[in-house]
Amino acid sequence: MKSKRNLLALLVVFTLLFAVGSGAWAAALSAATGTAVEMGNGVITPAVWSAAREYDWYTAFSTRTERLTGQPVTLHSDFTVKANAARLTVSNEGVRELDVAINGQRLNLNTFFHQGIGVSSFDISDLIKYGPNTIDIEARGKPGGAATVAVEAPALTARIISINDIHGKIDPLPKAAAYVRAAKAAGGNVYFVDAGDDFSGNPVSDLNKGRPVVEVLNAMGTDLLAVGNHNFDHGPEATQARRAESIFSWLSANIAVADPTATPIQPFEPYKIFTTDLGQKIAFIGLTETPPSTGAKNIVGLRFTDPLAAAEERINELREQVNLVVLVSHNGLDFDERMAQAITGADLIVGGHSHTYLSAPAVVNGIPIIQAGSDARYLSDLVVRQAGAVTVTGGAAGGAFTVATAGMTAEDPGARAIVDDWNARMAPILDARLGYTPAPLNRDDRYAMDVSVGNLITDAMRDYMDAQIALTNNGGIRASIPAGDITMRQVYTVLPFGNFVMKFNLTGDQIRQIIEYSWNRDNRHQVDLQTSGLTYTVYTRPDGSIDHLDLKVNGQPIDPGAIYSVAVADYIGTGGGGYPLPGMATPVDLSSDVDAIIVGEYVKKIGTLNYAATAGRIRIKTAPIPVAVNKLNFYNSSSLLADLNGALVPLTGQATVLVSAEPTAYQYERSSTAPKNFAKVNAGTPIPLAALQQVGGGQVVGLGAILVANGYRPSYQNPQWFTNLLDRLTGLFGTGISSTGTSSLAASGASGAAVLFDEGHGQYYNAARLSSIASFLGDRGYNVGFTGPNTPLTAARLEGVKALVITTPGSVGAYTGEELAVLQSFVTGGGSVILASQTDYNNNSNPVELNNIAAAIGAAIRFNSDEVRDSSPNIDGTAVYSPLTDEFNPGYPDLLKVR
Amino acid sequence: MSFAPLEVSVNGKLVKLFHGATVRHALINAAAGSELVRLVQSGRARVWDETAGAETDLGGALYDGQKLIIK
Numbered sequence: 025m026k027s028k029r030n031l032l033a034l035l036v037v038f039t040l041l042f043a044v045g046s047g048a049w050a051a052a053l054s055a056a057t058g059t060a061v062e063m064g065n066g067v068i069t070p071a072v073w074s075a076a077r078e079y080d081w082y083t084a085f086s087t088r089t090e091r092l093t094g095q096p097v098t099l100h101s102d103f104t105v106k107a108n109a110a111r112l113t114v115s116n117e118g119v120r121e122l123d124v125a126i127n128g129q130r131l132n133l134n135t136f137f138h139q140g141i142g143v144s145s146f147d148i149s150d151l152i153k154y155g156p157n158t159i160d161i162e163a164r165g166k167p168g169g170a171a172t173v174a175v176e177a178p179a180l181t182a183r184i185i186s187i188n189d190i191h192g193k194i195d196p197l198p199k200a201a202a203y204v205r206a207a208k209a210a211g212g213n214v215y216f217v218d219a220g221d222d223f224s225g226n227p228v229s230d231l232n233k234g235r236p237v238v239e240v241l242n243a244m245g246t247d248l249l250a251v252g253n254h255n256f257d258h259g260p261e262a263t264q265a266r267r268a269e270s271i272f273s274w275l276s277a278n279i280a281v282a283d284p285t286a287t288p289i290q291p292f293e294p295y296k297i298f299t300t301d302l303g304q305k306i307a308f309i310g311l312t313e314t315p316p317s318t319g320a321k322n323i324v325g326l327r328f329t330d331p332l333a334a335a336e337e338r339i340n341e342l343r344e345q346v347n348l349v350v351l352v353s354h355n356g357l358d359f360d361e362r363m364a365q366a367i368t369g370a371d372l373i374v375g376g377h378s379h380t381y382l383s384a385p386a387v388v389n390g391i392p393i394i395q396a397g398s399d400a401r402y403l404s405d406l407v408v409r410q411a412g413a414v415t416v417t418g419g420a421a422g423g424a425f426t427v428a429t430a431g432m433t434a435e436d437p438g439a440r441a442i443v444d445d446w447n448a449r450m451a452p453i454l455d456a457r458l459g460y461t462p463a464p465l466n467r468d469d470r471y472a473m474d475v476s477v478g479n480l481i482t483d484a485m486r487d488y489m490d491a492q493i494a495l496t497n498n499g500g501i502r503a504s505i506p507a508g509d510i511t512m513r514q515v516y517t518v519l520p521f522g523n524f525v526m527k528f529n530l531t532g533d534q535i536r537q538i539i540e541y542s543w544n545r546d547n548r549h550q551v552d553l554q555t556s557g558l559t560y561t562v563y564t565r566p567d568g569s570i571d572h573l574d575l576k577v578n579g580q581p582i583d584p585g586a587i588y589s590v591a592v593a594d595y596i597g598t599g600g601g602g603y604p605l606p607g608m609a610t611p612v613d614l615s616s617d618v619d620a621i622i623v624g625e626y627v628k629k630i631g632t633l634n635y636a637a638t639a640g641r642i643r644i645k646t647a648p649i650p651v652a653v654n655k656l657n658f659y660n661s662s663s664l665l666a667d668l669n670g671a672l673v674p675l676t677g678q679a680t681v682l683v684s685a686e687p688t689a690y691q692y693e694r695s696s697t698a699p700k701n702f703a704k705v706n707a708g709t710p711i712p713l714a715a716l717q718q719v720g721g722g723q724v725v726g727l728g729a730i731l732v733a734n735g736y737r738p739s740y741q742n743p744q745w746f747t748n749l750l751d752r753l754t755g756l757f758g759t760g761i762s763s764t765g766t767s768s769l770a771a772s773g774a775s776g777a778a779v780l781f782d783e784g785h786g787q788y789y790n791a792a793r794l795s796s797i798a799s800f801l802g803d804r805g806y807n808v809g810f811t812g813p814n815t816p817l818t819a820a821r822l823e824g825v826k827a828l829v830i831t832t833p834g835s836v837g838a839y840t841g842e843e844l845a846v847l848q849s850f851v852t853g854g855g856s857v858i859l860a861s862q863t864d865y866n867n868n869s870n871p872v873e874l875n876n877i878a879a880a881i882g883a884a885i886r887f888n889s890d891e892v893r894d895s896s897p898n899i900d901g902t903a904v905y906s907p908l909t910d911e912f913n914p915g916y917p918d919l920l921k922v923r
Numbered sequence: 924m925s926f927a928p929l930e931v932s933v934n935g936k937l938v939k940l941f942h943g944a945t946v947r948h949a950l951i952n953a954a955a956g957s958e959l960v961r962l963v964q965s966g967r968a969r970v971w972d973e974t975a976g977a978e979t980d981l982g983g984a985l986y987d988g989q990k991l992i993i994k
Contacts (some may be wrong), residue, residue: 191982225982317943357975358986379946379983380975384977398980521957598940599952606952610926610941 049386087219099161105177110152110303113145113729115172124173125160126151148175149303173464179411180304180347183419186406188219188354188376191254192229194236194443196400196429201244201436203403203427207419208245213300214247216786217308219376220354222525223266225399225522228450230621231512233258233600236446238266243439248296250352251276252376253316256323257616263322264288275310275352278334279326286325294338297346304410305346309338311353313377319616331355332363339369348410350374357386357395364388371414372406378761384425385416392416394425402426422676454513459627465505465635467518468902471550471558474641475517478502478554480633482591484626486556489527489591489613492577493557494534496593497542497601500619501554510633512624519620526597527613528590532582534608535590536575536802541604543570552601555641558582563647571647572803574796581795584802585809593619653748653920658892660863661728662871663691664712665703669881674705678884679717679726682749682919684710684911689894692904695866703888710911711892720852723753724884726878727860728892730789730831732797740908741801749918750779750806753856754826777809784815786834788828788868789860817843819850827856833873842878851881859883863891863905864869929987933959940985946970947955947981949991959993 112124114133124131129151152175161173185204190197208214218241223234234257241249249255251274256263267274267290277294280503281287295309310332315701316323335351342349348371353360356378365388375395381402385392396402404426405419420427465477478501498736503517530538539560542552549568575582582588596603597611615622627633636661663685666678675681680847689711691704705711731742779801783790791798791810798808811821819837822828828850833839839847851857859878862869871887880887894907912920926941933953940948950959950970962968963981972979973990 109944187984311986315942356984356986357972357977358989361975377984378972378975378986379979380972383976383977386975386977395977397978398982594948595951595957598944598948599938600956602955606939606941610928611943612926614926614943 046247063919081601100158102156104156105152105175110148111145111178113143113147113172113174113176115143115174122162122173123160123162127153127629128160145176152334156316160673175321178302178304179409180300180306181213181407181409182300182306182348182374183207183214184215184217184350184374184404184406184408185214185419186219186352186394186396186404187400187402188374188375188396189252189379190218190237190400191221191225191398192223192234193226193399193401194240196228197240197244198435198437198440198443199429199432200400200403201240201439202434203429203432204244205436206403213298213306213858214708215247215298215306215308217350217352217374218246218272219352219374219395220247220250220310220312220731221254221376221398222249224251224254224257224616224618227454227512227516227620228618230258231450231624232446233262234266235269236442238269239442239446240439242269242271242444243436246270246272247298247308248273248275248352248524250274250308250310250354250376251279251292251312251376252354253313253318254616256297256316256318259322259616260287260289260324264290274314275308277309277333277338278314278329278331279312280329282323282327283325287323289326291665291848293344294334297342297635304348306345306350307338307342308350308352309335309342311351311355313355313359317614320613322616331359332366335363335370339367343369345724348372348408348414353377355379357382357393360393360395361386361388366392371410372408372416374404382426384418395434396426402428402430416748454516455511457509458512458515458624459510459631459633461505461507461510461633461635463635463637464507465510466632466637467498467501467504469638470501470554471552472644473551474554476635476637476639477501479556479635479639479641480627481519481623482554482556484623485525485591485593485619487626487629488615488617488622489525491527491557491589491591493555494525494589494591495538495553495555495558495596496619497596497603498552498554499601500593500595500610510627512620515627517626518618519618519623521595522618522620523592523624524616524618525591526594526611528592528597528605528609528611530590530609531584532577532586532588533584533802535582535588535805536573536584536799537604537608539573540570540803541574541602541791545601551642551644553596559641561643561645563645565647570803572800574799580800581792583791583810584798584807590716594823608753632737651741652922653745653912655740655908655910656731656742656745656901657736657740657906657908658683658685658713658729658731659736659899660864660865661713661892661907662861662869662890663705663888663892664715664726664890665705666884667875667886668884671886672703672886674703674709675712675715675885676709679715679724680713680913680915681715682725682916683709683712683714683909685713685892685907686894686897686909686911688896689892689907689909691888691890692893693889694863694891713892713909715885717883717885721854723856724851724878724881724883724885725749725753725856725858726883726887727858728887729862730794730860732800733789733793734796736796743797745919745921746797747801747804747806748921749858750827751799752860752916752918753780778824778826779829780809780811780822780827781829781830782811782817783813784811785818785830785839786836787831788834804914816840817846819846822846822855825850825855827858829858829860830874830877832862832868832870833859834870838873839877839880844877845878848881857881859885859887861887864889865891865905929985931985931987931989931991933991934993944985945981946979946983946991949985950981950993952960962993 204216221235229236273296276292281291314328351373354376354723355382360373360375373393379398380395381397385394394404396404407417407419409415418425467477482494559576563571565571599606664675665672666675715726717724732746736742801808893904896913897908899906936953938952939947972993
C-alpha cells in the first residue's frame with residue numbers, strides 16, 4: 025500500500041523564488057488549499073482544524089511571501105506534525121546550493137544537486153518527531169532560479185479485516201486464516217481484529233474451555249480481541265488461561281479489576297496502538313457489553329463501567345497521539361449506532377454481539393460500523409484511508425465489504441492442522457468415561473412420575489446454579505442412558521438442544537402456579553416438569569384436572585409467601601411451552617454452559633450415580649370425589665361457651681351456633697390442672713362446637729378444634745366446610761369462583777394474604793402443620809399466608825387480610841394490649857377472626873388466652889377447658905376424642921355446599 | 924449481571940424478555956415453543972432485524988425495541 029500516489033497530502037510547502045533580474049530572492053510558504061494561518065515569527069501553528077478532527081493535520085497550511093535582497097535566502101520555521109512519517113520533496117529550477125536541516129539535523133542533498141535532478145523526495149521519518157518540529161533552509165543561486173521544498177506526510181491507508189462472535193466454531197477458521205494471511209502477505213497495514221464472543225457454542229471448544237479457538241486465532245495472525253461477554257463463560261481461571269495463551273491482546277476499556285483477590289483475571293489493556301509502515305498510529309479501543317451476559321460467578325471481582333463513557337475517555341486521551349481511532353465494540357449494533365451518534369473522534373466501529381450481518385457498513389454520524397454475523401461464517405474486510413477525511417471501501421474481491429468463509433477455497437495449513445487435531449481429539453473426549461451408573465437412567469415414564477434421568481438433570485442444574493429447586497421440561501429430555509459407563513456423547517444425546525439454565529427467585533405460590541400450569545398445559549393432564557429440591561403430588565379429579573397440589577421443598581411444605589431460588593431450562597424460563605415465567609419474575613442468573621456440559625460435569629463430579637428408576641419426587645394421586653358436607657370430624661375439640669357479665673355460661677343466644685355435637689356426645693374434663701374454666705352446658709342442650717357472631721363490621725367464629733390440621737381424614741369434609749366458612753367470612757360465597765381461578769381478594773405477599781394464619785404466638789399449628797389446608801385453599805383461589813413465628817400482629821401485617829385464623833397460643837404466646845387493640849380495630853373495620861381451640865388434654869389448650877382475645881374484640885364466644893367426646897359416632901368406634909357430627913345449623917346451607 | 928426487562932417484536936408479536944436474552948429466546952417466547960427456532964435452524968427461514976435492516980441469527984443478543992421478522 026506504500027506508493028507514491030499515497031504521498032499526496034502536503035503538510036508544509038516552502039517555496040523559494042529567485043526573482044528574475046532583480047537580484048533579490050523571494051521566499052514563500054505557499055498554501056495548496058488557500059487556507060491561510062498565522063505564521064507569526066516563523067512558527068507555523070495550524071490554527072484551523074477540522075471541527076470533527078482536531079488531529080487532522082492535513083488541512084493546515086500557511087502562506088507568506090518575502091522579498092529578499094540578493095543575499096542567501098534563509099528561512100526558519102516551526103511546524104507541527106501529527107504523524108510519525110514524512111517525506112521532504114525538493115523541486116529545483118536553478119538553485120545552486122540548498123541546505124535543509126530538520127530539527128537541526130542537516131539533510132545531505134549533494135547527490136540531488138550533482139545529478140541535476142529536478143525533483144526528488146527524501147524520507148525524513150527518522151528526523152521528524154510527532155509534534156513540534158523545526159526546519160531551516162538556506163538557498164543560494166542566481167536570480168531566475170527557484171526551488172520548492174515541501175514537507176509531505178502520506179495518507180494513512182490500512183486494511184482492517186474482522187470477525188466477531190465465533191462462538192467456538194473453529195471449522196471455518198482455516199479458510200479465514202488463509203484469507204487473512206494472504207492479505208497480510210500482500211503488504212501494507214493489515215490488521216485482523218476479533219470483536220469478541222469467541223467461546224460457547226461448540227462442544228469441541230466448550231469441553232476444552234475455549235483452548236481450540238485461541239490456538240486457531242494465534243495461527244491466524246490475530247492482532248487483537250475485544251473482550252465479549254461470552255469470553256468469560258468458562259470461568260475466571262479459564263478466561264485468564266486463554267488470555268495468557270493468546271499472542272494477541274485482549275482489550276476492554278470498560279472492565280476494571282475491582283478486587284484482585286477475588287479473581288485471577290489480570291487487568292485488560294484498554295487499547296492497543298499500531299504503527300503503520302509509514303509511521304502513522306492507529307488506536308484500537310476495546311469495549312465490552314455492560315452488564316455482561318454471562319454467569320455471575322464468572323465475573324466476580326470485576327467492575328464493568330459504561331462503555332460509551334469509557335470510549336469517550338480513551339478517545340480524549342488518544343486523539344492527539346494517533347491518526348485513526350477504531351472502536352472494537354462487543355455491544356451489539358443498536359448500541360454501536362447510539363454510540364456513533366453520541367461520540368466524536370472515532371473513525372470506525374468494528375462491532376459484535378448482535379450477530380448482525382452487515383454487507384456494507386452502516387454509517388451513523390459519519391462513522392462507519394461493520395459487523396460480520398456470527399459463527400465464523402463471514403469476515404468483514406475494510407480498507408480505511410485517511411487523507412483529511414476518512415473513507416472506507418471494501419477490501420474483499422470486487423470491492424465487497426464482507427466475504428463468506430464458505431466461499432473461500434484456500435486453507436491455511438497451520439490452522440487446518442490445529443482444527444483437525446482438536447476435532448480428532450473430540451472422539452475420545454466424547455467417549456471418555458465421565459462416571460458410572462449401575463442402573464439405567466430412564467426417561468420412559470417421565471409423563472407419569474419423576475424418572476432417574478430427569479432427576480440427574482435437575483440435580484445437576486440445581487448444583488450448578490446453587491439453587492434450592494430445579495425444574496426441566498420433559499420435552500427437552502431426548503434419550504435414556506443405559507447402565508454402565510456414562511460418556512459425554514450419551515449426555516449430548518439426552519440433551520441435544522444446547523439449552524442454558526436460568527435462575528429465578530420465586531415465591532412458593534408462583535412455584536405452585538408453575539406446577540399447576542405444567543400439569544394443565546394444553547389440557548394434557550400429565551407430568552411435564554422433572555424436579556430437584558421440590559417434590560410434588562398432584563391430586564386429580566376424575567376428569568384429570570388438578571384438585572389440589574401438595575408441594576414440599578426438602579421435605580417441608582412449601583411456604584406460599586417465601587422466596588425460593590429456582591433453576592430452570594431457558595426453554596421454559598423464556599416462555600417456551602407457554603410457561604408463565606417471563607411474566608412472573610426476571611431471572612437473577614444465567615448459566616454460561618449449556619445443559620449437556622452442566623450434566624456432564626456433574627456426572628464427573630459425582631462419579632458413581634445412585635438413581636433408582638423413580639425417587640418419589642413426583643406423585644399422582646386421585647383426590648377424593650368432592651361431595652356436599654355431610655359430616656365433620658371434631659378431633660380433639662373443646663366445647664364453646666359464652667360470657668355473661670364475666671361469668672361463663674352455656675352458649676345459647678349470644679352467638680349463632682353453626683355446628684353442634686351429636687346428642688350422644690358429652691363433655692369430659694380431661695386435664696386436672698390449670699387453666700380451669702370448665703363449665704357444663706345445660707342438660708339436654710347440644711354441645712356447641714362452632715359458632716358465629718357479628719361484631720361491628722366483622723365476624724368472629726369460634727371453633728372447638730382447628731379441624732384442618734395436616735392428617736385430617738379426607739373421608740370427612742372438614743376442608744370443604746372450612747373453605748365454605750371462609751367463603752362466607754370473606755364475602756366470596758356466591759361469586760362463582762372456580763377451583764383453579766384466581767382469588768378476587770387483594771394480596772401482596774404474606775403480609776397482604778387474604779387469609780392469614782397466626783403462628784407468631786407459639787402456636788403448635790404452624791405453617792408446617794397447616795400446609796395441606798393452605799394448599800387446598802390455594803387451589804381454590806385463596807391467597808394464604810402465615811405470619812411466621814415470633815411475629816407480632818400489627819395493623820400493617822393485617823393490611824389486605826380478610827380473615828385471620830388464631831389457633832391455640834403457646835405458653836409464650838400472650839397477646840399484648842397493643843395487639844388486642846389492633847385485632848379489635850381489624851374486626852370493627854370488617855375483618856373476620858376465626859378462633860380455634862382444642863382439647864384440654866395434657867394442658868395443651870389455652871382457653872384463657874383465647875377468651876381474652878374474644879373479649880378484647882367484643883365477642884361473647886368463649887372456650888371451655890374440656891374435651892368433647894362421643895362413643896358413637898366417632899371415627900373408628902373407639903376414639904371417643906374424635907367425634908363425628910352432622911348437627912348443622914340449617915340456616916347456613918352455604919357451609920355444606922360443594923365447590 | 925443485570926436482567927433489565929426489554930421488549931422486542933417477532934413478526935409483529937410483542938415479546939417481553941430481559942437483557943441477556945437472545946433471538947432464540949424471543950422466538951421461543953413468541954411461538955410458546957420451538958417451532959420458529961426449528962424453522963431457522965433448518966434453514967427454511969431466516970431472522971431479519973427490521974430495525975437494523977440486516978440479518979441476524981439465533982444467538983444474536985436482543986436489544987430493546989428490536990423488530991424481528993422471521994421469513
